[in-house]
Every structure is written in structure tokens, then in C-alpha cells.
Amino acid sequence: MAAAAPGxxxxxxxLTLIGKPGCHLCDTVRTVVLALAEEFGVxxxxxSIRDHPxxxxxxxxxIPVTLLDGAVHDYWRIDADRLRAALVRRL
Incomplete structure (x- = not known):
């Protein structure tokens, strides 16, 4: 019997950052996401897309794709002010 495929x-x-290793845009977005996550305590x-078909x-x-509460917020690039405003609205 074959193993069930992962769901x-x-x-x-x-906050979620979807990317892959070696992605230079992901590295840039990660810096912004981590700083704002720390600022807002989230x-x-x-x-990695390599781990999830x-x-x-x-x-x-x-990629990179940034999710906020499971919904796509930005992709390819990130606008720090836009993400900050979304996090403020989320409070």
C-alpha cells in the first residue's frame, strides 16, 4: 500500500514568507518581514516551495510571496510601509 500524499x-x-533557498529576492524580503515581525511581536x-508541491x-x-494571516500580501518584492499599515490594522 502506497503512503498517502501529504495534504x-x-x-x-x-506572517509567512514563501520562497526557496538561494533566492536573492527572498533574502531581501526576509529582512523586512523579520524586522516588522519583531516590531509588532508576531x-x-x-x-520553501521545494518542500511543498x-x-x-x-x-x-x-516568489518570494508574503502572506499575512494566510492571505497573499505581496509577491516578488515587499513594500515595508504597506505591510506595517496592514499590521497596524490587524491590532
Missing amino acids: PWTPTAP GVEEV DLAAAYGEM
Whole structure:
């Protein structure tokens, strides 16, 4: 009997960065996400599309992707002021 395929990935933190190793844009976005997460005291989860086929299918050409509460906030680049405003509204 074959093992069951893993289910779709679901976020476990308020902020999520979806990327992959060696992605220079991901490195830039990570810096902003981590700084704002610290400023607002929220958790961050980083996920590689290489580990999750469903994320690779959904976002493979869009990384890095930033999620806020499980919804896409930005992709490719990040606007720190926009993310900060979204985090303020979330309070």
C-alpha cells in the first residue's frame, strides 16, 4: 500500500514568507518581514516551495510571496510601509 500524499500546506504564523533557498529576492524580503515581525511581536514562518508541491504549483513564478494571516500580501518584492499599515490594522 502506497503512503498517502501529504495534504496542502497551511500557515501556522501570522506572517509567512514563501520562497526557496538561494533566492536573492527572498533574502531581501526576509529582512523586512523579520524586522516588522519583531516590531509588532508576531510570529514568522518561512516555507520553501521545494518542500511543498502545492505551494510550488501556486506560487512557483511569484516568489518570494508574503502572506499575512494566510492571505497573499505581496509577491516578488515587499513594500515595508504597506505591510506595517496592514499590521497596524490587524491590532
